[in-house]
Amino acid sequence: IQGRDLHVCVWDLSEDRRTVTDSLLTGSVGFCQCSLLETRPGDALLAHPTENMEEVSVVEVKSWTPVCTLKPDSKLGMLMCMKMWQADSGPVLCAGYEDGSLVLWDVSHRRPFSCLKAHPEPVMCLDIDVCKQKGISGSSEKILQSWTLDNQQNLQMHDSVQMTNPGVSQLRIRVDGKIFATAGWDNIIRVFGWKKLKPLAVLQHHTDMVNSVAFSDHQDPPQRLLAAGSKDQRISVWSIYSES
Missing domain, CATH: 2.40.10 (Thrombin, subunit H)
Structure with a gap:
């Protein structure tokens, strides 16, 4: 569970227990929520924002061992949201930034696959349908924007819908x-x-x-x-x- 105290806590909920077994200090005071990916039974990766507002840190949950740090080369502003999933090539993470950009990251090789300017305002949230290789994002504006991934992991604008x-x-x-x-x-x-x-x-x-x-x-x-x-x-x- 991610809290406003700058920590992510691991809870034991088995057999009616409700106790914190471990915690990680992220240092982040921003809006971005963490993203958890189970890589295999009993093992997971956690992507979390850091004290550096543009940066994503990926760690192994059991040991908190750092896996990588992901930071754009260009100035995209504060990290706002992200989602990590397992692709055929390994863990992939899509991050939304303050300037309205989405960046698709290759976690294993610590590099971006592609970048897309999806919104004129900060990207507040996103989700991905891994089976269809299609995602959607929302911002502070009225538009919800869908996008797709091609075989080379390039982000491409797809469709949009306007809200009231x-x-x-x-x-x-x-x-x-x-x-x-x-x-x-x-x-x-x-x-x-x-x-x-x-x-x-x-x-x-x-x-x-x-x-x-x-x-x-x-x-x-x-x-x-x-x-x-x-x-x-x-x-x-x-x-x-x-x-x-």
Whole structure:
């Protein structure tokens, strides 16, 4: 768990225990959340922001052994968000920056694959559909921008959709690749079709900015849920399953 105390903590939740077993001082006071990647059962990599606001550090979780540090050669501003996943060639990380750029990093070789100016404003959030090699990002503007990866790992603009009000804190693609949800600065959760970015639902419950959204990983579609956390100190849980 990443906290405002500049630490990432590892918790033991087995057998009803709730204890911190280890922690890592990141030194970061920025907005960017960490990204965790399980490389094989029992082993994982953690990408986290650092005291240097433009930098990503990747470490092994068990030992906190540094793997690499990723920093753009050009000035892209503060690191805002990131997502790490396992590709055929090894771990890959996509990072969003303050100037609206996305950089796709080759973690194993500590170098960028490609860079894309996706937004005119800071990239606030992003997610990737690894199976489709397609991702989406949001910013402080009204536009959600989707992008694709080609066989050479080049980022390319794909499609976009305009929202009613500006500002997205977070977005998540559901594991089945059919829909995605956004956490809006206007207190609203929005659900879109992933294939064509078609707006599907507007969920109104919160009285302040929605900060996060997450889908459950139930295998049975009727059991899948959407949860959202808000600045109003409430968590809402939604059943949005439809057979049609």
